[in-house]
Amino acid sequence: MFGLEFAIETIDLTKRYGHLTAVDKLNLRVKANTIHGFLGPNGAGKTTTIKILVGLLKPNEGIVKVLGQETRGDNADIRLKIGYMPELPKFPKHLTGYELLDIYGKMYGLPKTARREQIPKLLEMVGLKERGRDRIGKYSKGMQQRIGIAQALINEPELVILDEPSLGLDPVGMVEVRELVKAIAEEGKTVFISSHLLFEVEQVCSHVTIIHRGVSLVSDTLQNVSNKLSGPTTLQIEVAKLSDSIVETVKRLPFVSNVSQDGNTMTIELETRDDVRSQISQEITKSGGVIVSMNVKGQSLEEAFIQLVAKSHGGKTV
Amino acid sequence: MNAIKRKRVKTNRPRITRFWAVVKYELLWNIRKKKFLGMVIVAFAFATLGLTLPVILSNMIGQPLSQNPDYAISSGAGALGFFLFALVTVMNSISGEFESGTIVSLLTKPVSRTMVFLGKLFAAFIVLLSTYTVLFLYTTIGGTLVYGPQNNLHLVPLTLLGNIISTFVWIAIVLAIGSLSKSSLIAALGAFGIFIALFISAPIVSAFSDQAWILTYVPGNGASGTLKIINHGDQGIITKSVSTGTDNIAANLINYILYPSSNVTFFKIGAFTPGQPLQIIELYAEPLSLVLLRSTAVAVTYILVFLFISWFAFKRAEVLE
Numbered sequence: 186m187f188g189l190e191f192a193i194e195t196i197d198l199t200k201r202y203g204h205l206t207a208v209d210k211l212n213l214r215v216k217a218n219t220i221h222g223f224l225g226p227n228g229a230g231k232t233t234t235i236k237i238l239v240g241l242l243k244p245n246e247g248i249v250k251v252l253g254q255e256t257r258g259d260n261a262d263i264r265l266k267i268g269y270m271p272e273l274p275k276f277p278k279h280l281t282g283y284e285l286l287d288i289y290g291k292m293y294g295l296p297k298t299a300r301r302e303q304i305p306k307l308l309e310m311v312g313l314k315e316r317g318r319d320r321i322g323k324y325s326k327g328m329q330q331r332i333g334i335a336q337a338l339i340n341e342p343e344l345v346i347l348d349e350p351s352l353g354l355d356p357v358g359m360v361e362v363r364e365l366v367k368a369i370a371e372e373g374k375t376v377f378i379s380s381h382l383l384f385e386v387e388q389v390c391s392h393v394t395i396i397h398r399g400v401s402l403v404s405d406t407l408q409n410v411s412n413k414l415s416g417p418t419t420l421q422i423e424v425a426k427l428s429d430s431i432v433e434t435v436k437r438l439p440f441v442s443n444v445s446q447d448g449n450t451m452t453i454e455l456e457t458r459d460d461v462r463s464q465i466s467q468e469i470t471k472s473g474g475v476i477v478s479m480n481v482k483g484q485s486l487e488e489a490f491i492q493l494v495a496k497s498h499g500g501k502t503v
Numbered sequence: 504m505n506a507i508k509r510k511r512v513k514t515n516r517p518r519i520t521r522f523w524a525v526v527k528y529e530l531l532w533n534i535r536k537k538k539f540l541g542m543v544i545v546a547f548a549f550a551t552l553g554l555t556l557p558v559i560l561s562n563m564i565g566q567p568l569s570q571n572p573d574y575a576i577s578s579g580a581g582a583l584g585f586f587l588f589a590l591v592t593v594m595n596s597i598s599g600e601f602e603s604g605t606i607v608s609l610l611t612k613p614v615s616r617t618m619v620f621l622g623k624l625f626a627a628f629i630v631l632l633s634t635y636t637v638l639f640l641y642t643t644i645g646g647t648l649v650y651g652p653q654n655n656l657h658l659v660p661l662t663l664l665g666n667i668i669s670t671f672v673w674i675a676i677v678l679a680i681g682s683l684s685k686s687s688l689i690a691a692l693g694a695f696g697i698f699i700a701l702f703i704s705a706p707i708v709s710a711f712s713d714q715a716w717i718l719t720y721v722p723g724n725g726a727s728g729t730l731k732i733i734n735h736g737d738q739g740i741i742t743k744s745v746s747t748g749t750d751n752i753a754a755n756l757i758n759y760i761l762y763p764s765s766n767v768t769f770f771k772i773g774a775f776t777p778g779q780p781l782q783i784i785e786l787y788a789e790p791l792s793l794v795l796l797r798s799t800a801v802a803v804t805y806i807l808v809f810l811f812i813s814w815f816a817f818k819r820a821e822v823l824e
Contacts, residue, residue, distance in 0.1 A: 236822065241821070242822065259615050259616050261613045261614055261615040264613040265613040269611045274608060275607065276605060277532060279535040288527055291521070292521050292525070293612065336608065
C-alpha cells in the first residue's frame, strides 16, 4: 500500500431503507496501515457501512473508495485485496474448516501449493488445528468466529475488515482476538474493526470513528478523540505540609491549566491526557513536598462515548 | 489464538480458477445434501423395480420374458423424475444461501455474482450428467441381463442430452422462484404447484379440447399424440403413443433418428353419448421433426428466460441480513 494515504474513504455516503436512513452523508477516512475502530451503539449503521464497503449493499448516494479504487456495483477485483469477517459469520455446514479455507483460497486465486502451506498455519493461528477436518456444522459459535477470522486472512489482504469480531467469544477468546488484531497490523495491514465494545477499541485501535444513527459524530486518533470528548484530566494530590511555593511550582508546569488548594490537597487540571504524574511528583519533591497520595480523575472513552451519544439524542442517555 | 508469522503468498488470478472454486463449492453442497442423496436412492430403487418386477411377474404367471432390445434406450427419469431431480438439485442453491446467511461470506470473495450464478448452474449440470449417466449404465447393464442385448446404445449420449434439457427447464423455473423469493420453501412449493397443475391439466386438455396445441408451448409432457411409423421392418406400419412436451425431448430425439419421416397425429375424445362407443376424433397431424424442433425451442426459451430472471434477481439482490 505504498503511497496510499487512505485505505477507505467515503464521501457523503448515504443508504436508505425506505424511509429509514441507515447511513447519512457519512464521510469516513481510514488511514492506511492503522487499526481503525468503528464505534457505535447497536443500529448505528456500522454493519450497513461495512456491507457497502465490501459490495454487499449499494449506496443510494455518495462515493466509496477502497484501497484507492472507487467501488461501483459488483467489483470482484477490489475484493482480491480485502479480507472480511462478517458479524456472527455463517459458513456452509457441509464443508470442513479445511475445505472452506481451500475453496475460499482458490476463489482468491491462490495456487494449490500456497493453499497447502497457508491453511494449516491459519488453522493453528486461530486454534483450530485439531478441528480442521471436522464439518463446520459441528463447530461451536466461538469456533465459527475463529474460522471466520482465518478465512478473512487467507489471501494475505491489504485491508482487513472485522465486523464485531469478539461477538459470541468468551473472555479468553476476546483477548486472543485483540492480540491477533495487533499481530495483523504489525504485518503492515490496515485493520478496520467495528465494535460496540469500547474497551476493545481502546485497547487495540490507533484511530476511531464514532457513528450514531448513520452520522459520524467524531473521527480522529484515539488520543485526540479521548482529549476532545473527555475534558480535562484531573489529578488530586495530597502533600504533607503543602506550601504556596509548591502550588506555584506546579502551576508553572506547561501542561497544567489550573490548580486549586483545599488544606493539604491540590486539585490539578491537566491540558494533556499523557501520563505526567512522574514529572509532577518530581517538581513537588524538588520544592520540598512529600506526596502522601495521588489520584487520577478523568473520563474514560466509554463515559465520553455515552455522553456523546446522549448529546446526539437530545440529552437522553441511551 | 497464536500469532504466527506467515509468508506472503503470491496469487494467480485467472477467472477460470475462481470459477472452478465456485463449482467445487456447489458440487460439494449438492452431493452432500440429504435430499439429493435420497432422490438418487429413490431413482435407483425405481430403476431396480423396473428391471426386476417383470421378471418376478413372468415367473409368477409362468411365461418367459420376451426380449426387448430397446429397453435401455427407452428408459428415462420421466416427467416426475426430471422435476424432482431439478428440485433437489437447485431448490436452495440461491435461496438457501440467503436463508442460512452463507451468502455474505460467498459474495465478499473476489467472485462476481454472475460467476457465482454460472458456477452453481455448471455444478448442477455436472451433478445431473453424472447421475443420469450412472443411471443409464445401471439400466443398460440390467436391461442386457434381463431383456437380452440392447440396440442403439450409441444414441445414449443424445438421450442424456435430451434428459438434461428437460430437467433444466424445471431447474430454471425453480431457480427463478427461489431467486425472487429468497425462500427455498416458496421455490419448492411454487415449482411443485406449476408442475402438478400442468401434469394434471395436460392430459385433460389433450383429450377433451380442440386446443391441445397450447400444451406444446408450456413446460411438461405437452400434448399426447400417436406416432405412425411406416416401413417398420417386417411389421409394415406401426403406431406408438408419444408426448410432445419439453419433458419428452429425449424420447422424440431417438424416435426422430430412428424414424425420421414419421408423423405425429393428435386426437381428442368426442362428446360422450350413452350407449355409444367412445368417439375418437382426429385433430391434426405434424411431422415428428417439427414436434421435436418446437419442443426443443420451447425448452431452450424457457431455460433462457427463467435463468435470465433468476440471474437478474440474484445480481440485484441486496444482502440485508
